[in-house]
Amino acid sequence: MKIEELYPKKSESKKEKEIVKELEEKMIEIRIKELERKTKTLAMLKSLPYVNLKGFPIDQEALILIPQEQAKVLKVIGLLKTDKDLRIGVVDPDNPEITPLKAELERETRLKVKIYLISQHSFEIAFKLYEGIPRIRKIIKGVGITEEELEKLRPRIKTFRDLASEIQSVSVTEIITLILASALQSRASDVHIEAEEKSIKIRFRIDGILHAVATLSQTLWPKVISRIKLLSSLKINIEDRPQGGSFVIFLTTERIDVRVSTLPTSYGESVVMRILRSTKALELKELGLKGKAYELIESGISRPNGLFVITGPTGSGKTTTLYAILKKLNTPEVKIATLEDPIEYRLEGINQSQIDPVKDYTFAAGLRTLMRQDPDIIMVGEIRDLETTEIVLNAALTGHLVFSTLHTNDAAGAIPRFLALGAKPFLLAPALRTVIAQRLVRKICQKCKEEVHLDKKTLIKIEEYLSSISDKSTYKVDFKNLKFYQGKGCEDCQGLGYKGQIGIFEILSIIPEIEELILSGQASEYAIRKTAFKAGMITMAQDGILKALAGITSIEEIFRVIE
Helix, strand or coil: CCHHHHCCCCCCCHHHHHHHHHHHHHHHHHHHHHHHHHHHHHHHHCCCCECCCCCCCCEHHHHCCCCHHHHHHHCEEEEEECCCEEEEEECCCCCCCHHHHHHHHHHHHCCEEEEEECCHHHHHHHHHHHHHCCCCCCCCCCCCEEHHHHHHHHHHCCCHHHHHHHHHHCCHHHHHHHHHHHHHHCCEEEEEEEECCCEEEEEEEECCEEEEEEEEEHHHHHHHHHHHHHHCCCECCCCCCCEEEEEEEECCCCEEEEEEEEEEECCEEEEEEEEEECCCCCCHHHHCCCHHHHHHHHHHHCCCCEEEEEECCCCCCHHHHHHHHHHHHCCCCCCEEEEECCCCCCCCCCEEEECEHHHCECHHHHHHHHHHHCCCEEEECCCCCHHHHHHHHHHHHCCCEEEEEECCCCCCCHHHHHHHHCCCHHHHHHHEEEEEEEEEEEEECCCCEEEECCCHHHHHHHHHHHHCCCHHHCCCCCCCCCCEEEECCCCCCCCCCEEEEEEEEEEEECCHHHHHHHHHCCCCHHHHHHHHHHCCCCCHHHHHHHHHHCCCCCHHHHHHHHC
């Protein structure tokens, strides 16, 4: 009989296994700490800086400068690339191959290479990052996708609906290129790539509306997110914090900036890519301004000084309107300076400055500097606090024409908002000239436009809006001939029935009666709106319905944005 049969080994309980596992983990942790201590001591002896890469944010731009196979053989890893130097981690600095590698990197990058001593454990942590990087050629900084790559895939995408089938047949390295090719073809302003429990959802924002366009397998997410981070100069191994970056697409006819934002979520990072095309600033009349509305704005911006404010939620076209106004005012005789966050479009002949709160370069701080630049016209991206409010009002009262934005629902709400920020009524009343409230609505596709008959309830609502238009507004409505339209959907509009966007506006001129309300302390939103209506102001809803009567947009669109 065997001894094992006489004395059988007792099976370990679940608790015993957990204790053993915990002890093993502690032993490993102790060995790692001892290894790091020895590496740190060796670094001191060799007069080299030491770094522990556990949790260290490694720069993928530095990582890809050293090929994976070479990194494995030499036990060297790219850590960080700055404008002045390139930092690399090395396990064995005495390896004779390190010196030629250092010289080669300095020659290729034209940067000073700094060597840091790292442990074998640190190297193994960092080396795993290569697994998340698709096999692609080195990317020149600032050029994420080439025109050749886009043109190769663009013929396969006629509308955004084609992406769902085409994306399944391309390699991981081509997925982002195909998504961008489809987004550009579809005139999308934003691309949303979101990790969910079982899949990756891709959505495009086209003319202000999000459309689901495709899904990918959840297993592809690590490589997809690594590709995006690689293009936009983000940290590959940082997944628990938001990041922001960008890259550029250079086409023959235009430069396209892509601004990238990542956000940690339950199932992975959510990514939004905003596509900023190098569109020229529009003319004021192209925004949808006509008649008395256009005359009011022209009158407001023709003054030598004062504050001109545009209100509305994010995505309502405020920046586009500001750029259109600046374009009209941009002449050699005046100096225009802006403070923006961020600079979305470059305007020739205008001094544009981007604020950076991280460096304490806020709107208020930038404004103080800007006032010493002797500008005639100032544009401030947004008024957010009392300090900015006071500087803006003082600038408007001392010979400057100032433009800015504010977050309120309508034009009348801008004045109570200023007062809530702490603006002094005796400064606000003479400084404020004009307030515009606006929204963006989709335009009906003119190739498939057809008349639509509305139900009685909707018609009654429309008549109530139109009948309250003041006689002083100069707008006349033929109530016996109300016709409305919709888009049927065709190839030209990708079956949506809409193509492009236009603004609907509410313009409040600060007339003497409104100045008196501000100074008397009775500037409630209701009182201001009532006074403005008597003077002939029309609301955004009324402006929108008039545009729907003209066949520019649909009633459905108007009620979507105003209710």
